[in-house]
Amino acid sequence: MVDIATRVYNHNWKIDPIVxxxxxxxxxxxxxxxxIFRRHRDVRxxxxIQNRTTxxxxxxxxxxxxxxxxxxxxRSLSLTRGESTWLRGNTFYGMRQMFSPDxxxxxxxxxxxxxxxEKHDGQYVLTFEGPWIETTMWEIPALAILNELRSRGVTRSMGKFELQVLYARAMARVxxxxxxLKQLPNLSIADFGTRRRHGYxxxxxxxxxxxxxxxxxxxxTSNCLIALRREVEAVGTNAHELPMVYTALARHDEAAMARAPYEVLADWMQDYGGNLRIILPDTYGTTQFLAKAxxxxxxxxxxxxxxKEPIEGGEEAIRWWETRGQNPREKLAIFSDGLDVEPIIRIHRRFNGRMRLGFGWGTLLTNDFRGLVADDGLDPISIxxxxxxVDGRPAVKLSDNPTKAIGPADEVERYRRVFDVERQVAQPVLV
Amino acid sequence: MVDIATRVYNHNWKIDPIVxxxxxxxxxxxxxxxxIFRRHRDVRxxxxIQNRTTxxxxxxxxxxxxxxxxxxxxRSLSLTRGESTWLRGNTFYGMRQMFSPDxxxxxxxxxxxxxxxEKHDGQYVLTFEGPWIETTMWEIPALAILNELRSRGVTRSMGKFELQVLYARAMARVxxxxxxLKQLPNLSIADFGTRRRHGYxxxxxxxxxxxxxxxxxxxxTSNCLIALRREVEAVGTNAHELPMVYTALARHDEAAMARAPYEVLADWMQDYGGNLRIILPDTYGTTQFLAKAxxxxxxxxxxxxxxKEPIEGGEEAIRWWETRGQNPREKLAIFSDGLDVEPIIRIHRRFNGRMRLGFGWGTLLTNDFRGLVADDGLDPISIxxxxxxVDGRPAVKLSDNPTKAIGPADEVERYRRVFDVERQVAQPVLV
Known part of the structure; x- marks a missing residue:
């Protein structure tokens, strides 16, 4: 039996929305x-967008x-009643009322x-200007849209069975x-793949x-909508944008700049506890950040x-906690950079039993179509x-891998000086 | 939008019919x-059913x-009006009115x-007795049912995603x-996989x-229903049952027995022409059949x-045609035993250009789930x-591979004598 109404409704779609x-x-x-809402609503x-896979x-x-x-x-979206109810009523990280009513x-x-x-040299120059609290919301949907439109472009000319086999292969691979991964004892792994996903x-x-x-x-999963619909945990903590903006705001005072990344943590600690208290130390170099913390x-x-290279980063964290009189076995290390089965197994083998481990598996979970179409047209890109x-002045990230550095060269040099970071070794960025 | 009527209808199914x-x-x-209808309607x-994979x-x-x-x-099925219309109106092998109105x-x-x-020693003893014209119709549906019920039994306990990945893998494999196969020039290949299919x-x-x-x-495809629905050619010619029954009917006269397989061809030639005139020579040994034809x-x-081993069988056919003053290049050789990509490529490489080639790809097209579930539970069986x-007396097949011989030992010996067949070399039967 054909549901005529559904078919007519489907034919009337103007677009097939991604987000x-x-x-x-x-x-x-x-x-x-x-x-941000509580402290920096008016910072601009x-x-x-930057596609590193030029x-x-x-x-x-x-x-x-x-x-x-x-x-x-x-831009036409707004939070629905059910979504709001979920945010108000759901437990996140074991806590009720994670988000305040205001x-x-x-x-x-x-x-x-x-x-x-705009377009420039085969790339889109896509920017979002305005209050931080608003522009920050664009990061994930903008990336998801660009990645999925690229997937749709590549798959558009494929036959019905060719498509079915494409997804069959990708499914078998996942x-x-x-x-x-199932073989690993004490595994704890989450989906971090929204931004670079092949599609929703x-x-x-x-x-x-x-x-x-x-x-x-x-x-x-890091994805709130999927967490809601599939009734699983929504997970994630914080990102480089916090220290980047805090540091840029302190730009007139280099001592304040050097303190800014710790002020992020001080503010965060007021808002969140438990497993949300996860340090992200690499914005301006992990080693100095930990030494001066x-x-x-x-x-x-x-x-x-x-x-940071994960084995090196893990060993450094263990040494640092030991120096600070902490027991690494009680600490949680979350790995999240370019993960796939092989690195996960390697990291797990090295650290299982020495720290609690968590894995945030992103692009190579939700977009591993490598080699599945001609000319590697669906291989993920580093976007x-x-x-x-920040307030009209450039923001800077150094990171542990200079390939991932962000900002004008002179500002990068100034930040290196402020944060006492020497020349670093560049690592290729896959995703 | 949920189509309530469809859901209720689906829930009301008593069984999910296979055929x-x-x-x-x-x-x-x-x-x-x-x-059979024209000549032997009343032969009983x-x-x-025989499962050779005990x-x-x-x-x-x-x-x-x-x-x-x-x-x-x-047993509740009957030909529908549309199916009858298709048989009457469709072109088969380039011919209209292949089937007569009566x-x-x-x-x-x-x-x-x-x-x-009945059940015996872990196997079903499933037999069909009656007029040949009726019992012959059971062969394919009975086999399809047994194979699909086995598939359903194995897949019943699997999870939703485990199932999806099972089919994803099978799809990628096909x-x-x-x-x-696409790489082969002048390829002509058909689906012969109804009887041993994983499922419809x-x-x-x-x-x-x-x-x-x-x-x-x-x-x-050999499958009439799929040919009708997908609007592709229905293909196939004849099987061992014709010489087996004809020979059994002549059992009181050994000279008549020896002539019987050729009488099958004489009758067939009255009914069908062109690409339907395909000799199936191996019922009582190919070599003697060709020599005495x-x-x-x-x-x-x-x-x-x-x-017969396909390379050997192909070379034998070429030699025979040459002996009989025929041009093998104009002849069609159809290979259909246990085919898969590797043998098809091997046969094609050997004979392409020397004969016209056709491939009937059966079990390893429609039921290649080898190794995809635990304990090889979905590997195809030779059933x-x-x-x-025939009229109460045993029927016999010798075949070129004695593993495939059918009939009581004493009758097999008698047939060997009648058809002048020496001891043959047994080949393992995969499917």
Missing amino acids: RSVLDTDFYKLLMAQT VTFG SVRIADLVDEGELREQLDHV FIAWLESFRFPDYHL WEKIQA LWQDWCVQAMMEGLGPSFSG PSWVASWTGIRIDS VCKVVS | RSVLDTDFYKLLMAQT VTFG SVRIADLVDEGELREQLDHV FIAWLESFRFPDYHL WEKIQA LWQDWCVQAMMEGLGPSFSG PSWVASWTGIRIDS VCKVVS
Whole structure:
């Protein structure tokens, strides 16, 4: 029996929206937004898209009109009643009322601000200017849209069975990875793949496959909408934008600049406890950050090891906790940079039993279509949406891997001096 | 929008029928049935199921009640108006009106006869007794039901995503095979996989994948229902049951027995021309059959090489045609025994340009789930439904591979003498 109404409704779609909900974003965005809402609502922060895989000319693959339609659709979204109810009533990290009523009221009234879009040299120059609390909300949907429009562009010309086999292969690949990970004792792994996902439906599939395949070893998804719909944990903590903006705000006073990343933690500690107290130390170099950290920082629950080579970063964290009189076995180390089965197994083998481990598996979970179409046309790209400027002045990230550094050269040099960071070794960035 | 009526309808199913149409059978059954209808309607022939893979105890895997439900459902089927219209109006092998009005009228009135079902030593003893024209119709649906019930039994306990990945893997495997075959010039390949299929929907998927993946190199399907629904060629010619019954009918006169396989061809030639004139020479040994064949047999369009090792069988056919003053380049050799990509490529490499080639790809197209579940539980089994007796006397097949011989030992010995067949070399039977 054909449901005529459904068919007619489907035929009347003007576009097939990629992002259909304010909650189709990473949980850490909401946590950070609440911290920003309480302290820095009026700081003006510009975010900008940067495709580090310059060999992939996205502007040639993705139609500008379609991109505008998708971005405009996001601007028409607002938090629904059920979504608001979920934020108010759900338990996050074991806590009720993680979000205060005034923040949720703000989120209910939130609409995405305007965007600026140009093309330059085969890439889109896509920026978001305005109050930090608003522009920060664009990071994840903008990235998800660009990645999914690219996927759609590549798959558009494929036959029905060719497509089915493409997804069949990708499914078998994800499932094999899950079967390999299942063998690891005490595994705790989450989906961190919203921003670079092949598509929303694909991320949703991957999450459900992890639920069935990993059972309790699957610790949740960073995606709020999928967490809501699939009734799993929403996970995530914070990102480089906090120290980047805090430091830029202190730009007139180099001593204040050097203190700024710790002030992020001091503010965060007022807002969140327990497993949300995870240090992200690499914005201006991990080693110096840890060496100069106030004593209370060592009492935090754990650390996220991101741009540093993971074995090195893990060993450094253990040494640091020991120096500070902490027991690394009680600490949580979250690994999240370019993970896939092989690195996860390697990290797990090295550190299991020496620290509590958590893995945030991103791009190579939700977008591993490597080699599945001609010319590697669906291989994931390293695309980010980062803070470009704060109150009109450039923002800077150094990171442990200079390939990931952000900011004008002279500012990068100044930050190196302020944060006492020597020349670092560049590592290739896969995703 | 939920279509409530469809959901309620679906919930009201008593069983999920495996065979839903009289036409869900192989095309050669209809061709043979017409020949039987015209000449031997009243011969009583018993067909019986034999599982040559005795290590798989089907009676332990398939519930007897469910098997009876499926068989009883087949007994409730009759040719629909649209199916009858298709048989009357469609072109088969380039011909209109392949089936005469009286035969179609008979098929419209046809109902499947009763069956006998017992269990013995972990296997079902399933036999069909009655007029040949009726019992012959059971071969394909009975096999399809047993194979699909086994698949259902194995997959019943699997999780939703585990199932999806199972089919994803099987799809990727079929697609890789299709991509490999696509490289062969002048390829002509058909689906012969109804009887041993994993399931109806899976066979239907495989046919559609071949349509998209192989284009004009895909020559059709043996399955009439899929041919009708997917609008592709229905293909197939004849089987061992014709010489087996004809020879058994001549059992009182050994000279008549020796002539019987050629009388099959003489009758067939009255009914069918062109590409349907394909000799199946191996019922009582290919070599002797060809050596003793009347001269008109060599003028037939081609040969089907089934139980003989295919390279040997092909070379033997070429030599025979040359001896008989025929040009092998104009002849068609159809290979159909246990085919898969590797043998197809090997046979194609050896004979392309020397004969016209056709491939009938069966079990390893529509049921290659080898190694995809634990304990190889979905590996295909070698199960057949063969003529057991004719007018109460045993039927015999020798074949080129004694592993495939059928009949009581003393009768097999007698047939060897009548057909001048020496001891043969046994080959393992995979499918």
